[in-house]
Amino acid sequence: MTLSKLSLILIASSFLTSAYAADPIKVGLSGPFTGGSSSMGVSMRDGVKLAVTEINKAGGVLGREIQLVERDDEAKNEVGVQVAQELISKEGVVATLGYVNTGVALGSQRFYQEAEIPVINNVATGSVVTKQFLGGDFKNNYVFRNSANDTIQSAMIASEAVTKQGFKKPAILADSTNYGKLGTTDLTAALTKLNITPVATEKFNIGDTDMTAQVLRAKEAGADVILTYALGPELAQVANAMAKLGWKVPVIGSWALSMASFIDTAGPNGDGAMMPETFIQVPSTPKRKAFIEAYQSTYKIDRMPSPVSAAQGYDSVYLLAAAIKQAGSTDGPKIREALENLNDKIEGVVTTYDHPFSAADHEAISANIPVFGVVKGGRVVPMHPEDLEGANALRVKPKG
Amino acid sequence: MEVFLQQLINGLTLGSIYGLIAIGYTMVFGIIGMVNFAHGDVFMLSSFIGLIIYVAITQLLGLSSPMFAFLLALAASMVLTSLWNWSIERVAYRPLRGSFRLAPLISAIGMSIFLSNFVQVVQGPRSKSINGILSGTFNFGADGGFGVSLPYSSIVIFFVTVILLAIFWYIVQRTPLGRAQRACEQDRKMASLLGIDVDATISITFVMGAALAAVAGCLYLLKYGSVNFADGFLPGVKAFTAAVLGGIGSLPGAVIGGLLIGLIEVFWSYYISTDYKDVAAFSILAVTLIFLPSGILGRPEVEKV
Numbered sequence: 001m002t003l004s005k006l007s008l009i010l011i012a013s014s015f016l017t018s019a020y021a022a023d024p025i026k027v028g029l030s031g032p033f034t035g036g037s038s039s040m041g042v043s044m045r046d047g048v049k050l051a052v053t054e055i056n057k058a059g060g061v062l063g064r065e066i067q068l069v070e071r072d073d074e075a076k077n078e079v080g081v082q083v084a085q086e087l088i089s090k091e092g093v094v095a096t097l098g099y100v101n102t103g104v105a106l107g108s109q110r111f112y113q114e115a116e117i118p119v120i121n122n123v124a125t126g127s128v129v130t131k132q133f134l135g136g137d138f139k140n141n142y143v144f145r146n147s148a149n150d151t152i153q154s155a156m157i158a159s160e161a162v163t164k165q166g167f168k169k170p171a172i173l174a175d176s177t178n179y180g181k182l183g184t185t186d187l188t189a190a191l192t193k194l195n196i197t198p199v200a201t202e203k204f205n206i207g208d209t210d211m212t213a214q215v216l217r218a219k220e221a222g223a224d225v226i227l228t229y230a231l232g233p234e235l236a237q238v239a240n241a242m243a244k245l246g247w248k249v250p251v252i253g254s255w256a257l258s259m260a261s262f263i264d265t266a267g268p269n270g271d272g273a274m275m276p277e278t279f280i281q282v283p284s285t286p287k288r289k290a291f292i293e294a295y296q297s298t299y300k301i302d303r304m305p306s307p308v309s310a311a312q313g314y315d316s317v318y319l320l321a322a323a324i325k326q327a328g329s330t331d332g333p334k335i336r337e338a339l340e341n342l343n344d345k346i347e348g349v350v351t352t353y354d355h356p357f358s359a360a361d362h363e364a365i366s367a368n369i370p371v372f373g374v375v376k377g378g379r380v381v382p383m384h385p386e387d388l389e390g391a392n393a394l395r396v397k398p399k400g
Numbered sequence: 401m402e403v404f405l406q407q408l409i410n411g412l413t414l415g416s417i418y419g420l421i422a423i424g425y426t427m428v429f430g431i432i433g434m435v436n437f438a439h440g441d442v443f444m445l446s447s448f449i450g451l452i453i454y455v456a457i458t459q460l461l462g463l464s465s466p467m468f469a470f471l472l473a474l475a476a477s478m479v480l481t482s483l484w485n486w487s488i489e490r491v492a493y494r495p496l497r498g499s500f501r502l503a504p505l506i507s508a509i510g511m512s513i514f515l516s517n518f519v520q521v522v523q524g525p526r527s528k529s530i531n532g533i534l535s536g537t538f539n540f541g542a543d544g545g546f547g548v549s550l551p552y553s554s555i556v557i558f559f560v561t562v563i564l565l566a567i568f569w570y571i572v573q574r575t576p577l578g579r580a581q582r583a584c585e586q587d588r589k590m591a592s593l594l595g596i597d598v599d600a601t602i603s604i605t606f607v608m609g610a611a612l613a614a615v616a617g618c619l620y621l622l623k624y625g626s627v628n629f630a631d632g633f634l635p636g637v638k639a640f641t642a643a644v645l646g647g648i649g650s651l652p653g654a655v656i657g658g659l660l661i662g663l664i665e666v667f668w669s670y671y672i673s674t675d676y677k678d679v680a681a682f683s684i685l686a687v688t689l690i691f692l693p694s695g696i697l698g699r700p701e702v703e704k705v
Contacts, residue, residue, distance in 0.1 A: 034520070034525035035525055035630075036527070036628075038525050038526055176675065204674055207628075207631075207634070209624045209626075209631070210410070210665075210666075210669075212406075212410045212666070213410075213666065213669035213670040213677075214669075214674055216403060216406060216407070216670060217670065220403060233527045233626065233628070236527075236529070236625075237624065237626075240625060243537075244537060244549060244551045245406070245549050246537050246539050246547065246549040261526060261527055264529045265527055265529035265625055265626040266531070267529070267531030267532055267625070268531070268535075269531070
């Protein structure tokens with residue numbers, strides 16, 4: 001190689017780097033992109049990417065662009081731990097978004113807590129997720145969340161089934177993961193508050209296809225409504241087993257009943273399933289309309305596989321970006337402090353975030369935000385359309 | 401009583417599917433003495449092939465009768481899966497036939513991993529689903545009370561299994577091809593000296609096993625309506641257990657073993673615990689191997705001197 005050629009390459013490469021004068025801000029993304037929860041993981045990732053692209057187009061944060069480092073945690077606790085360690089020590093991320101599975105979140109978060117790097121859970125709902133490092137020996141909590149936790153969801157499920165629809169003999173069907181177990185606990189507690197004891201509590205494993213035994217036991221116990229805490233593919237088999245046994249009772253459950261894997265596999269058997277949702281694919285505000293259109297045109301898809309995950313993923317990026325901007329730094333403790341005292345109102349898809357977090361409260365979504373959705377003809381639609389109309393459309397966390 | 405009848409129906413349906421897969425294990429083991437660990441994944445693959453063809457027929461060609469489309473998909477899946485299994489034998493097992501005993505076994509495990517990963521890459525990690533092929537049920541018992549339901553699909557699955565078992569048993573016991581297969585099973589070298597094309601016979605055995613796996617794969621689709629790239633493993637291992645329980649090498653044994661495993665799994669999960677239903681199936685494998693190593697219908701191997 002001649003000297004002139006070499007210098008040409010050197011000059012060319014210097015131009016390339018000058019386009020990004022400052023180093024990009026590395027943000028970790030951990031979620032299940034394969035396996036039974038992948039419709040949530042992939043939708044969440046797509047929502048996150050959409051927001052990152054928008055922010056980078058508008059000039060990035062602190063004049064630097066956001067660079068996503070995505071890793072598949074396969075919904076497995078041990079893989080999640082590996083991903084966390086890699087993102088922290090090898091990639092040096094300034095914060096991590098993601099976690100769909102409560103178990104993975106609980107296993108992996110301690111590494112971020114120790115490294116003082118904030119985590120924003122945008123899908124996982126287990127009630128303990130944000131309380132793992134709250135109080136006690138921990139001075140500061142680095143775990144935040146912008147999804148509706150199970151305490152909120154289970155209370156909504158119980159009151160819908162018992163108070164509003166008047167069922168007295170609920171059966172709980174849940175999977176045997178942390179998600180299902182913790183959900184069952186929350187749901188039983190919520191029912192106890194209404195003086196109701198479930199007539200049956202049944203479990204199944206991830207990947208099970210035959211739910212007839214569990215459904216049969218619920219049927220024999222005389223259940224008049226099925227309450228669920230499980231994921232799409234298994235829920236679909238519950239609905240199919242009910243159809244095969246010719247047993248028709250309403251199904252009310254956690255928001256996983258809105259997963260495409262449930263709706264598609266259960267087909268007509270899934271119609272009528274009800275679940276609390278922070279976001280339903282309906283353009284009820286200008287922001288939601290823009291988001292749905294951007295998602296559809298970017299990913300060439302009409303129905304989002306998991307609208308809730310996509311919307312929460314999208315919002316989590318804006319929350320983080322606002323915190324980095326306010327902190328004026330990518331230092332972990334400073335970002336955490338900024339998240340706890342966000343001054344700017346952030347207009348998100350799910351809600352408008354006005355001081356969403358405080359030192360004691362790391363939950364951005366409050367009980368008044370989710371509304372009930374129902375599966376109808378292969379889509380999730382609002383159960384009460386008036387919930388998303390006019391002044392009701394935008395539900396904001398009360399101050400306090 | 402109703403619950404017992406209901407679970408009997410469920411168990412026989414599930415067991416039929418295990419039985420069909422088990423025949424593939426048992427035939428291959430009978431003829432070359434090798435456990436084809438990739439067989440469960442061949443079953444999963446056939447299910448995907450059936451699903452793709454079914455969707456293609458109903459969506460692209462607009463065929464309105466789901467049952468007819470399903471039968472077409474079943475036939476096509478049997479042919480294509482046979483081709484796959486033929487190639488697998490040709491590529492992964494035949495070159496190792498003269499090698500040490502463990503080599504083809506390891507190759508089979510590798511093939512199993514390859515197949516499930518291949519499907520994951522090509523078809524994506526999510527469950528693929530179709531529904532409404534055959535969704536009706538007969539209902540017995542009082543309205544509103546606790547009745548027994550018999551889905552049409554269960555009837556189809558059970559009778560298809562019995563009919564196919566009869567056909568294949570006839571082929572193995574009564575036709576020249578079956579005689580050649582049994583000859584290879586007893587003594588491969590002698591069979592080839594007597595003018596039997598051993599390679600071709602083994603290939604045909606793999607093709608027959610795959611065709612039955614394809615039937616099982618499509619019936620699985622009929623029963624559950626969805627399939628995932630990882631769905632080959634557990635039914636595969638349970639079918640293997642069924643083949644051992646029934647007596648490996650015996651066709652009726654495989655189906656009886658399959659039905660037993662299906663029934664045990666279903667009754668165990670209703671009366672004892674759903675958490676440990678897989679434990680039940682595999683404990684049986686261990687117990688059978690200890691106390692009844694040749695299975696229910698298997699002949700004990702007699703070493704001739």
